[in-house]
Amino acid sequence: MVNHVYTRLRSRIRRRWRAWSRQKPASFTTYIAVAVLILFLWSMLHGRSKQVHEPRLISLHDQPNYTPPTHQSCQVKICNPSGVCSMWGPGSYDWKQLADHSVYRDVASVDVEFGCEAVLRVEQTENVESITVGNERLTCSDDMIGLDTKCRNVIEITIESNLYIAGTQVRDHLNRPATKDTELVVTWEVVQHSDQNLNDITLVSQFSVNRLEIFERVLDAWSGPISISIKCDLMRLTKPSTKNNSYLTHPSDIETFINYFTEEQKRNLYARCTITIVKPNYSTDLHLRYPINHLRNLAIVASTTDYLYVIDADFVPGRNLYQHSRSKLVPYLNKSKLVAMVVPCLAVTETSLDYLRVETASDIRSLFRQNKAFITDPRAGHGPTHTRQLGLSHALKPGNYYEVCYESQWEPYYIVHKSAPLYDARFRNQGGDKQSHALMLNALGYRFLVANNVFMVHTDHSAMVWPGGGLAKAQREERQWTYFDGFMREMEQLFGRNVRWPRGCSAKAVGWQDQRRDVLGMAAGSAM
DSSP: OHHHHHHHHHHHHHHHHHHHHTSOOOOHHHHHHHHHHHHHHHHHHHHHHHHHTSOOOOOOSSOOOOOOOOOOOOOEEEEOTTSOEEEEOSEEEEHHHHHTTTOOSOOOEEEEOTTEEEEEEEEOSSSEEEEEEOSSEEEOEETTTTEEOSSTTEEEEEEEEOHHHHHHHHHHHHTSGGGTTSOEEEEEESSOOTTOOSSSEEEEEEEEGGGTTTTHHHHHHOOSOEEEEEEOOSSOOSSOOOSTTBSOOSSOHHHHHHHHTTSHHHHHHTTTEEEEEEEOOTTSGGGGSOOHHHHHHHHHHTOOSSEEEEOOTTEEEOTTHHHHIIIIIHHHHTTOSSEEEEOOEEEEEHHHHTTOOOOSHHHHHHHHHTTOEEOSSTTTTTGGGTGGGGGSSSOSSSSSEEEEOOOTTOOOOEEEETTSOOOOTTOOSSSSTTHHHHHHHHHTTOEEEEESSOOEEEEEOOOOBOGGGHHHHHTTOTTSOOIIIIIHHHHHHHHOTTTTSOOSOOTTSBTTTTOOBOTTOOBOOOOO
């Protein structure tokens, strides 16, 4: 019976094959139509997969409009009386070099951009006079009489660009009465990154001028691009604090900035940074509250790479973090923009950090054994990262990273694609500033992966004095924007009541069985 069925089936297949082989070949038009159909289907599938990996835009209320600054090097525009102009960068140029560009001793005007300073050496009858031009336009000719009265017989032009010059020019702007009731934001960049690989990571941070020296530790540890925002004041608080880490300790922050960069060594140290200097608006009392997320956002939009690593000034990345991230972590981040690569952090005492060389996982284990390292806020704050495993003899999981689940009030530091939402600028001072951003990423379906074998170190410094009372007072003040009231209500309106529930992690993520939650996703405690 079986053989009979098999024979009949084989005969039918042969007849169909002979009939098909006798048909005329398909026309060229048919092949084109099939190819177009295949391309259409492929584009539809590719487009859908791309949309899945693109984060959704979030429109929060009452946010400033952030526009990326124009990145350009120090340039000086010099024009001769005939209207012929040429652009000049930093350097020293004699009259022969100037003549090659049609600047024949007589100069009609000089335009100097921010951060630049031009010194013109003008030959007089008996001596040589120097004319210094800052961030302004110098018109040399007197149009009323048609004579060159200032810049006749220019024999040399010297152009410089550094942070000391930038600071003095900012001070000139700040001293103008018209700037008192407006926010002033100036972005300075001395080293151009025209050949910079966009598939790179920019370290982003913010601080006030009294932390310039502390941030030197970060500059020493991170060899990649850096973008920072620095808040500068001209006004002293009504009741200034006398503690070392107070919010403002000088009557004029810009003078502190200028004095710091008087030394050439300091200027060279920060030369590779993109620096955004921010003067607040003094017309309201809001300038008394540190605009922590606003400063973060300004530094983010000033960055030019595809990936961002946002940290605070009192954290120091491991020395191998940058190279490890570029070679091991970025290739995975390229696959999806809905991934936050968390960098584990541990804390050491401030007195220990100066001589500790924390570079490997074994160094961390040694610090834990000597009680010189600990985990800051091991429950909600950093518990979900499971950093404590760094102090054990074996890694939590093999590979370059392991996945964890989001927990409410978690405030990790992570590497993300620049398409991630900006921070909520309504948060000022301390409390909710980082938690709110992690919650937004979770609501958008981001996966949280923790990098293995890399870390960052937190300096256990004396408590910072926040104006306005800091977190404790802010959460009690009705008019203050808070995490648990204003922000959480707005997020629930956008994403639903279960916005705190982990949305992006898989069931295989580390800690899923250990996180004890209610139905809203509020962490009841982490096993770590």
